[in-house]
Amino acid sequence: MNDYLKKIISDALQKLYPDLELPEIILEKPRIAEHGDMATNVAMTLAKPLRKAPRGIAEELVGALEYDAGQLESVEIAGPGFINFRFAASWLYDALNGALQQGSGFGKSTLLKGKRYQVEFVSANPTGPLTVGHGRNAVLGDTIARLYEWTGAAVEREYYFNNAGRQMRVLGNSVAVRYQQLLGRDMELPEGSYEGEYIVDIARQMTEEHGDAYIDQPDHILFKETAEKVIFADISKTLERMNIRMDTYFNENDLYENGAIDSVLQRLDQKGLTYKQDGALWFKTTLFGKEKDTVLVKSSGEPTYRLPDIAYHAHKLDRGYDVCVDIFGADHIATYPDVLSGLEVLGYDPKRIDVLVYQFVTIVMEGKPFKMSTRKANFVTLDELMDEVGSDVTRFFFLMRSPGTHLEFDIAQAKESGEKNPVFYLQYAYARIRSIMRKVEETLEDAGKADLSLLQHESEVALIKILLDFPEWVVSAAMSKEPHRLINYLNEVAAAFHKFYHDCRIIGEDPGLAVARVTLLKGVAVVMANGLGILGIDAPEKM
């Protein structure tokens, strides 16, 4: 429809003003129903170049417009010079039929067809269970990956981790101390250790498997390796519970072993972008607008995380993805520009790295902000949260707000919300439809072909129009990396359905109308199921 409108508008413009360079024709959906189904502001944007009043241009344009009555019912001028289009009913019915034919594919597009996307997310080092603090990252990353799949891309999900750094050494040591304590040694956990109960569990597992074989080897690699293995198993189980499945777990250590780190250092050096000072190796980030240069390799010989970050991203691009998406919390906001600068001087197109920075989640417990720390074991795990409210509510909660805004997560409220939780509003709409369908199957014999033109009620027409918007909202949510847009849209679908349900009956109506309404219901079910599917949320048969 949009293409059709653009075509007739530009045809008319060309006829009226042959010398004019055609402007981009912007179509938008008016907020208010009285303003029609679609509107354009071309008359206003042309006011300046044509040196004419917007309304005058609009009148000329509408006069020259040639359109098919099967597509458009009316074209009107309103306000300061908007041109409002109202779709013909026959077009709506055809479009609804088309949507039903696509079924579970309705909403898919080919926008990114042929593109390979990679989404890297979660990427928490395996030092402890995933907490609600990781939740927003995990759910955003996975849902954005799903959105890209729906827009036609081939998508891979990757988890990046580092098992060689200081964090993991401390982790191994924490396990070793607990291990020795369990075997009767009187000793204290050093300052800065991981204090969580799960460390004790890992240590206990080691006493069961190995007895006291390692009691005099607290630095043995087995402590760290066991911890890593156990914790990673736990993490991936948590992710699976949330409907998240990674394609790849990428270990930073591989970058050292395959020479990617050295290669980056060499290439930066060749470009003259690094220098030594005070025993450290610096990257001249001041050349890219930073206030200070950045250390890549510490005087201890250990690299900072920026160096492997650059190498990692270069490696990802080398693997052939068209676009690599990073899901970062706000604390990374200052670091990724260095990575982009590094990639650019290495000859990569930084546009192939797409970063989503989301604002932090404020955990609220008992009415007060709650500061979490994995190290101090001061946290609520995602598993605990899902035990309370389930994975649907958990996913929904993290998705319902714009990534760019701070999200307040009131644990007590999430636990309590139960029945009045907003996710149930959507699921209830679907369950209601399924319930009607089950009843209708008993009463309505062979439905035959529905005559959709019987759908004349205001609530019916409004519902059809909203359903037809679904594909463009999928695209909008995907391109902006803002899944909450889809949630807002599904809310409108559910609201329109509930209103229809209230206004229009099916059972007991004239069979022709009943069949038409059942067809409409199927359309709603398709959109709700597809939409919830993108969000990774269950569409229940019953509630």
Add this chain to the structure above:
RNA sequence: GCGCCCGUAGCUCAACUGGAUAGAGCAACUGCCUUCUAAGCAGUAGGUUACAGGUUCGAGUCCUGUCGGGCGUACCA
């Protein structure tokens, strides 16, 4: 100090990236179930979009400044 993000109804947040009368959900109040799920529908009330300027046909949205909050600003990850 400097950089990035945020500031919208009592609370939590939308507003499709510059459009027409700023909208939902909680919380408050009023109606609607002998008929397909009341986890619903309809309605009332609630606003100087933090503040002050600017840009233009038009600003919650863009630019400048002020105030308030978050995060950075490490040879920490």
